Amino acid sequence: MHHPLQLAYLGLEVPDPSALSTFFADVVGLVPGEGAPAGALTWRNDDKAQRVIVETGPANDAEFIGFDAGDDGALDALVARLDTAGFAAAEGTDDERSARRVDRLMRTMAPWGVAVELTTGLEDAATPYASPLMPGGFLTDGVGFGHVVFATTAFDESHAFVTDGLGMAQSDWLEMEIAEGIELEVRFYHCNPRHHTLALAKAPFELPQTLHHLMVETNSRDDVGAAFDRAWTSGLPIPNGLGMHDNDRMFSFYVASPAGFMVEVGHGARTITDDWDDNRRYDRISAWGHQPLRQP
Ligand SMILES: [Fe+2]
Numbered sequence: 001m002h003h004p005l006q007l008a009y010l011g012l013e014v015p016d017p018s019a020l021s022t023f024f025a026d027v028v029g030l031v032p033g034e035g036a037p038a039g040a041l042t043w044r045n046d047d048k049a050q051r052v053i054v055e056t057g058p059a060n061d062a063e064f065i066g067f068d069a070g071d072d073g074a075l076d077a078l079v080a081r082l083d084t085a086g087f088a089a090a091e092g093t094d095d096e097r098s099a100r101r102v103d104r105l106m107r108t109m110a111p112w113g114v115a116v117e118l119t120t121g122l123e124d125a126a127t128p129y130a131s132p133l134m135p136g137g138f139l140t141d142g143v144g145f146g147h148v149v150f151a152t153t154a155f156d157e158s159h160a161f162v163t164d165g166l167g168m169a170q171s172d173w174l175e176m177e178i179a180e181g182i183e184l185e186v187r188f189y190h191c192n193p194r195h196h197t198l199a200l201a202k203a204p205f206e207l208p209q210t211l212h213h214l215m216v217e218t219n220s221r222d223d224v225g226a227a228f229d230r231a232w233t234s235g236l237p238i239p240n241g242l243g244m245h246d247n248d249r250m251f252s253f254y255v256a257s258p259a260g261f262m263v264e265v266g267h268g269a270r271t272i273t274d275d276w277d278d279n280r281r282y283d284r285i286s287a288w289g290h291q292p293l294r295q296p
Contacts, residue, residue: 005069005070005191006068006142006143006191007145007147007197009052009145010053011064012055012261013059013061014055014057016056017039017055019258020041020054020257021041023257023263024052025043027227027230028255028263029045029227030216031043033050033051037098040056040099041054044129045137046129047124048125048140049123060209060259061208061210062148062210062211064116065114065115066117067117067118067144067166067191068102068119068144069119074120075106075118075119078166082108082165082166085161085165086165087109089108092105092106092107092117096117101122102119102120102121103119103121104121105117106118110150111158114150133227133230136219139218142193143193143194143271145216146214147198147199148198148214149199149201149212149214151202153204153206159187162189162200163189167191169190169191170188171189171279172188172247172279173187174186174187174281174284175281182204186200186201190272193272195269195270195272209261213254213262213264214261215265216264217250217266218266219267221251224242224253224265224266224267228241236257237296239254239262239293239295240292241291241292243288243291244290248269249269250264250268252264252265254290
């Protein structure tokens, strides 16, 4: 693993942050973060102070993602790498560092229109993560808090940003015809043992939301089943029922949040090793399942 980055946090902007609270807490099993900035609500799925930051605003989409570079030297090298690739990063302000609860923060804009923040020192929470809804907890140690998938019309430039700029490596890709003459293309990228921390889908035109989904991975397979039951009871759309992806072998389902983007709750994905040599094309999303159960 030449470049260990971890997904540190996801920043959302929605008209009413509290409209997502029941969803994150009672369906997904997140717990409130500590010391949310004014006008925002924060959530966490492990012992870090915050992992999802929900701010108030009209975008109704992801506004920023944060990556933890590990240490000062790694952050400096990452910024230099981005600069060489043509993506300059600017120093964050004191207010931004304090709102994100990090030591250092550099900021650049990804070609898919979401700010990318490169950080060190994401603060620990005062208390450990605990939720009766998620007794096994979430898998985040060394792999970041989950993965995020964005849809973009700037597909090639985004690929260059992720690989040349951020230094991630492509794990594999998906190319399939989803309807007569309509191709779906998704590229999956890793920067630590998680099969993908980031994936990009090629959008045929600008979509109302750039964020397709956020994935959180449970330590226990049963916790996915219990989360599925809660999603079912909630009445929220379940665009994909329980199933297993072909490429990362993740056992998961997808529930649509009240803001539109989805959350994938999964378990048991295979991991990337130093000698990863399985960067190949897949022609199906799932080995089984992931049927459309309840549409928006
Ligand atoms: Fe996913």
